[in-house]
Amino acid sequence: MEGSHSKLAKNSHTYLYHQLKEAFVNVDRFRDTIMEEQPLFKYGNSQERIPFDDVLKSVKNDLEPFFKSIFNINKFSDYVNSNNIHEPSICNALRKEYVYFIYEMTNTIAKDLNDFKKGNHEFYASFSNFEKGMSRNLIHFIFNNSQFTGNDEYYESSSDSNQFIKEYLTSILIETRENPKAISSRLLILEINRVQTMILKNANFNFLHWYLNELKSAMNDLKFVHDTRLNYGLKCSEKLLRNLYRKLKSEDFIDIDHTTETNFIEVFIEDWYTHDSICVLKMDNPQTNYFLNQFKINIDASIKVSDIEKVKNIRNKNGYIRSASLSASSSRNKKIGPKKEAELVTLFVKL
Structure with missing residues (x-):
């Protein structure tokens, strides 16, 4: 092989090390070999969360800076001298083992993170921007916390899911302080209650007491919600309100799978932080804007779209209610009115 290491003895460990390094960073040379044996990563009935192709791309783009810290030349020598290599090429063996190691570790952590968030996905949906780079962040985490062992286990991680989830939650907590108006205090209170329950159940996460204290601190910072x-x-x-719910149900304007009559009453009457009910309207923004205006005229003028936007316990086909979105959509439909306008009017007749 020609190149910077061409003068090295072709049977030396150093030569093989550099040959392996070239093979790793040139994804085209090992992609097909690995893809032939690509596993389908499953937990129960769930599919992989971090795509295999994302791991391949990240190995090509990001491995170089981490390579020396992962592959120790002395341990590499032990590996080469072992009798446990079942591939005709050392490069084939190591590159496949390493990609599979990253793939399995990232999917394991991704599953644990998803399990942790169960019960309040609405809260974490407020931080959707964190999900965009999740694959890359997870793979980098494995890069930074794994090493080549040179023995039968090949690679090992010096960290686990708890550390990654704590780093993820730290980013969430920073966001709640830097951009507090984007966070619903209702959902934050629900998250505090959920974590307290997890502690009582001795859930297998070692950061729960730390997280609970941080959430309570973040809640204290959100003074703008705790007004009179x-x-x-x-x-x-x-x-x-019960009569209105029944008319909404009759006209198919409310999602009865997510909003029962009791849920509907709790959303509009009860204190925001004493329940987890949500009102899901089967309306678009122009219809929702019309509905809320009629609500003010026929039921109670006290309700404010700004409160609905802040609390996030009413949503429609477009997601959580936002004042700007309602105004913009109603302006566009001012001349023609909302769809099913007659049915919307009927909702408020003879309540």
Whole structure:
């Protein structure tokens, strides 16, 4: 082989080390070999969370800076001298083993993170920007916390899911302080309650007490939510709301799988932080804007879109209600009105 190491003895460990390094960073030379044996990573019935192709691309683009810290030449010598290599090429063996190691580790951690978030996915949905680089962040985490052993296990990680999840949560906590108005205090309270329950159940996460204290601290910082009112301040009767719910259900304007009659009452009447109910309207933004305007006229003028946006316990086909989105969409549809306008009017007749 020609190149910077061409003068090295072709049977030396140093030569093989440099040959391996070239093979790793040239994805075209090992991609086909690995793809032939690509596993389908499953936990129960769930598919892989970090795609195999993402791992391949990251190995090509990011391995070089980490290579020397992962592959110790002395341990590499032990590996070469062992009798455990079942591939005709050392390069084939090591590159496949390493890619599979990263693939399995990243999917294991991704599964544990998903398991941790169960019960309050709404809260973490507020930080959707963190999900965009999740694959790369996970793979980098494995790069930074793994090493080549030179023995039968090949590679080992010096860290685990708990450390990665704690780093992820640290980023979440920083965001709650840097951009507090984007965070719903209702969801934050629900997350505090969920973590307290996890502690009581002795959940297998070693950072829960730390996280609980940080969440409580973040909650104390969100003073803008804790004003004189902790609910919508409606003066209408519960009976009126029940009648409205039944009409919404009859006209198929509400998602009954996510919003029962009890949920509906809790959303509009109860204090925001005493329940986890949510009202899911089967309406687009122009319809929602029309509905809320009619609500103010016929039921209670106290309700404010700014409160709905802040608390995030009412949503429609477009997601959580946002004042700017409602205004923009209603302006575009001002001349033609919302779809099913007659049915929307009917909702408020003879309540």
